[in-house]
Amino acid sequence: MAQINPDYLTHIASELPEHLNMDEFIAACHRPLRKSIRVNTLKITVDDFKQVMNSKEWKFEPIPWCKEGFWITHDDSQQPGNCVEHIQGLFYIQEASSMLPPQALFNELLTDDIGQQAPIVLDVASAPGSKTTQLAALMHNQGLLIANEYSSSRVKILHANIQRMGVNQTALTHFDGNVFGEYLYEKFDAILLDAPCGGEGTVRKDVNALKNWQLDDVTEIAETQKQLIESAFLALKPGGSLVYSTCTLSQIENQHICHYIQQQYPDSVEFIALNHLFENAEKACTSEGFLHVWPQIFDSEGFFVAKIHKKTSVPRLKKCPKQQRNFPFVSANEKQTNAVAEYLLKTFNIIIPEQFNVMIRDEEYWLFPAKFSQFIGLMRFQRIGFKLADVLKKGFKVKHEAIIALSDSIENQDRVIELNRQQAIEFLMGRDIPTNEIIGLDVKPAGEMIVSFHNKPLGVVKHLGHRLKNNLPRELVKDKIETK
Known part of the structure; x- marks a missing residue:
């Protein structure tokens, strides 16, 4: 059972809206969270995913604010995180409330022609990647998504999830989030700031989240949030939208932060009401139009979401920093581009999409989102786009991440071998596959x-005749996979 500091209950009781009951709030905090997932539409449609999971007898309850999101029920013996479909990125295990911020940011852009708009988006605090990969799906892998994470260890987790989910238009950075207003002043069409916070809303999955709650800690972190929201607002283009969100409940970290940025730039800040974001959203809306999601309202995690429109430009606080030197990549020339494109087409029937630029570093070929070119030299990036292939003495060697990222660019399937579930498990565990176990496969x-698997790429093999030699990168090999 959740352990809640009595001081917290006294504090939050003064902020609970009149139409909500304190006893119901406490009871909700003591209930376990419902399991929820988001279907990755970069790889599979919702209908196809449901059909795929029929064999597992999953039951789906729609999450009102995310058409790709579902609360799920399944056999207690199943572990969704260990199933093949999760490993291959067909879905993300994501708390329902955390799906709200990306939906709020893009609710006016959820159309099939987003590729024509190709926005440039910043996710200020990205790891582990649930909202980043959701943003990428809402953007249909178009435009440019810069994903930042301050923790170096969490950058690795972020990259792994981006790769697994087939996100291909990202550039990763590793900075304190308050640098973007200085280095990338008014560069972004939209920004998500899911700010570091006290985590009061997470008590349903972390019973100790409120055990040692102190008001001084809340006040201290609010100062960091003020710096972050001002930096994000400076990095936003005039006419753009900023979503500020937290998984906490105190107004000090929520409404007060939004009012702070409005006080700093009263002529430029406009709050966008979210009471029509989804059916019954008004139950969680404040007078300003913010979503203050108490756990008992939708039987979810506690969350806060505010949307801010930047009406006019605001003054830059610091001078433009000096350009970054020693950018290690150069653009591939026409001959080099044609050579790697021919290899991909001939070997895998993959065509390089137009929204990428081929770049070279040493003996490596990379694909960068075309819109990234305007950011070269402005700041240091941890990783841009994805590695396409290594240069060999004769030809190229494709990279696993390129196969996953370009899965939608496969022209036909004659260079693809569909595996059954057991064979897919064997492959993901790093094992070779005997060709005589695959019906209809030519042994030449x-x-x-x-x-x-499910007609979605798992990786690359070398067909040696009697077996398929496994080329899955060692760091992606799994020790345990659910067999059902």
């Missing part, structure tokens, strides 16, 4: 090929 050696 055929070189590099793609293996897939």
